[in-house]
Amino acid sequence: MKWHRIRTVIRRHAYETRRNLNRVTDVVYWPILDIVVWGFFTIYLSSHETTGGQLVGFLMGAIILWNLFYGFQRDVVVGFLDEFWSRNLTNLFATPLTIKEYLVGLIIVDLVKISVTMIAATLLAWGVYSFNLFAYAWGILPFLLNLLLFALAIGLFSSALILRYSTKVETLAWSFGGLLQPLSCVFYPLAILPAWLAVAAKAVPTAYVFEGMRQVLQGGGVNWTYVITALALNAVYLALAAWFFSTIFQITREKGILVKME
C-alpha cells in the first residue's frame, strides 16, 4: 500500500464532494431533516393524548399522502433528468416538439405512475394494517388535488434549476421535496411547531393538506377553508414555477446550455 495513491483517492472524492451537491446532501441534509421531523413527532406524542387506532390512521394517511407528493415532484424532475443522463435533449428539441408539449406528456406519465403508487399503498395499508383510506376518499380528494398541484410546482422549480445548473444539482429531485416535510406538518399538527416556524408553514400548501387530512380521518369532515387556502397558494406557486421554468428555458437557449448538458 502506498500512501500517495491512497491520498490521491481521498483527493478524488474531495473534488467530487466539492463539485457535486448530491454528496453534501447525503452527509448533512438528510440526517438533519430526520432529526427535525421525528423530533417534532416525538414532542407531539408526548404532549397529546391520542388513541392507538387514531395514531395508526394519522400515520398511515400521512405516509401514503406524503409519498404521493414526494413521488410526483420527484418523478417530474427525474423524467427531465432521464433526458440529461441520456443526453437526449438535443434530439427532442431539434424536432417540432415544444417545451409545453414535453411537460404535458411528462405530467401525464407521472400521474399514471402516482395512481399506481396510491392504489398499491392504500391496498397494502388496508390489508396489513386495516387502515382503509378508500373509506375517506371523497373527503381526501380535494386535499389530494392540492398535493399534486404543489408537487407539480416544486417539480417545475427543481427542473428549472437543473436545466440551468445541469446535473450538478440533480439532488434537488430527491432533496427539495424533503425540505418541505418539517413545514408540511406531515406527522404532527401545526400547533406543535414553534411560532416562527408555524408562520413559514402557513405559506406551504401541504401544511393545510395534512391538517385537513387529520380532520377528515377524525370524522370532522372537509375543512373547506384549508382547501381554498391551499388552492390559492398553489395558484401563486404554480404561476411562479411556470414563469421561472420558462425564463430559465429561455436563458439556456441564450447561453447555449441546452446543447451542452450532461
Added chain:
Amino acid sequence: MVLSVRDLAKKFGTFAAVDGVSFDIQEGEIFGLLGANGAGKTTIIHILLDLIAPTSGEITVFDKSMRTHRQDILQQMNYASPYVAMPYRLTIFENLMIIAGLYGVPDRKKRIDEVLELFEITNLKHKPISRLSSGQVTRVTLAKSFLNRPKLLLLDEPTASLDVDIAFRTHDILLQAQKEEGMAILYTSHNMAEVQKMCSRIAFMNHGKILATGTATEVTNAILKEERDEPALEEVFFHLARTAPPR
C-alpha cells in the same frame, strides 16, 4: 431558396462564437461549412435548429422566418451528429419510433425499416443503443435524420466516427438522396477531402467569421490570394492555423 442566413451573430458574454455570418443554400445543394475546432460551425447548426438563440441576424428557411415559424420549419428539417447521444437503454427501433412520432411520420414502422435498410443496420433493429459501437450509433443518428424525409438536412461531421469504407458508402447514400429527393444539405467537417467530394459550394470559417464562400477552388484562391486551377483546402487550413492569432 431553402435557407438564407443574414448577418448571424452569437456572443457568449464577450466571446463571439459566430460573427456576422451570411450564406444561402439552394434546393438540392450540398453546402459545406469548413473550419477548425471552435470556428463556429456547430454553433450555427444549433442556432438553425433553434437550440441556441442568436444574438442578432435573420434566418429564413423555406421563405419563413425561424423566429415566427419554428414548428413549421423544424418539421421539414432534421440533423445528425455523432456527438449527440440517444437514450441508451432503448433499442434502435424504440428510439426511432419516438423521433418518428415527434415528426408525425406516417406509417412509422415501414419508414423505420426503410431508413435502417438504407444505412445497412436492419440486423441491429432491436439492439439497445448501449450495445452498439460508435460507428453503429453514428449510422443510427443518420437513419434518424432521414425519418421525416427532410428538405433540409444538417449534418455535423457525420462521418467522424465511421471507418473509411462505411464513410464512403454514407457519402453515396447522401449524394443519392440529394439527387433523388432534392434534399438540401448543410455539411460541416474537418475532413477537407470529404468536403471537396460532397459539397458543390463551401464556406470557410475561422474565429466565427466566414472568410470565403464558393467552390473549393474559389475558396482556396480567395484565402491564399493566389490563382490556382485545383483546390488546396488542406493548405488553406494550415495557412489559417499558422497565421491567424489564437482566440
